[in-house]
Each structure stands twice: as C-alpha cells, then as structure tokens.
Amino acid sequence: MVNALEVPADRLIKRLAAYLKENVPEVKPPSWHSFVKTGCFKERPPSDPDWWYVRAASILRKMYKAGEPVGLSELRVVYGGRQRRGVRPPHFRRAGGSIIRKILQQLEQAQLVRRTRKGRVLTPQAIAIMDRVALEVAREYARENPEYSKYLATT
Numbered sequence: 001m002v003n004a005l006e007v008p009a010d011r012l013i014k015r016l017a018a019y020l021k022e023n024v025p026e027v028k029p030p031s032w033h034s035f036v037k038t039g040c041f042k043e044r045p046p047s048d049p050d051w052w053y054v055r056a057a058s059i060l061r062k063m064y065k066a067g068e069p070v071g072l073s074e075l076r077v078v079y080g081g082r083q084r085r086g087v088r089p090p091h092f093r094r095a096g097g098s099i100i101r102k103i104l105q106q107l108e109q110a111q112l113v114r115r116t117r118k119g120r121v122l123t124p125q126a127i128a129i130m131d132r133v134a135l136e137v138a139r140e141y142a143r144e145n146p147e148y149s150k151y152l153a154t155t
Helices: 009-023 052-066 073-076 097-109 123-142 146-151
Strands: 081-087 086-093 113-115 120-122
Touching: 009 123, 052 073, 052 097, 052 120, 052 123, 073 097, 081 146, 097 113, 120 123, 123 146
Parallel strands: none
Antiparallel strands: 081 086, 113 120
C-alpha cells in the first residue's frame, strides 16, 4: 500500500489542500489571512488565495513524516527562512507562530491532530485520510509515468 511519503510531496500537498478545503469545515482561514505575512523575513503576504489550506496540508505532511510528537517551535523552524538585512549578512529567522498555532488548533477541532504532553501527533483518522489521498495521487502519477506503476501494489 502506498503511504504519504512515497508520492511526490508537491502533488500530495496540493491534493490534500483541496480535500481540506472541500471536506473539513473546521479548517478555514481567518479574516486576516489575506493581509498577514508568514514570517518577519518575508516582504509580502502569500499570493495564492488558498495558501491557508496549503499550509495546513503541509503541516499534516510534516507531522506524518516526523512520526513522533511535534511542537510549535519545531514547526516555526521548519517554515522559517533567511532574512535579508541589506548590506549586513543575512540571518535565519523563525516563521510566525500565530499562523501555525491557529492551523493546529483548527486541525485539533477537526480531530485530525491530538495534543500530548510532548507535542501534537496525528490521529488515526488523519493518517487514513493522508494514505487515501496518497493512493489517489500515486495512481494519477502512474497514469502519467508508466514506469512508476511497478511501485503500486496490484489493487
């Protein structure tokens, strides 16, 4: 069976974002999502109008990949980047915590993420959704690239 780590990440995140937008009403962008930057190192807000769902899908994939409890600070580092400081050398800056925190809270309300003492983990429901979406992506990818079909189980 194909899991979420065996398919191209960009296709999985795009498909998972569409799934979250259509089927999970708890995950919805707040009113300020079109004005906010995702970190102090960014110059402008995201240009994609559905960036909130893409970030939520990306967080789910990062948590799936980790396989252990993940905290807010770790996710801030993952989504951080280089801040350009003019003629001075650039420095790494962590991403904004409010966006990640709100997405995690929404995923908790949707019962896709569960809080533990060491951090947040995916629920079995979220793992099943991600594996189901990954199987769809793998089948679509195998139709486009026939050499990939040998990695699919005959189902």
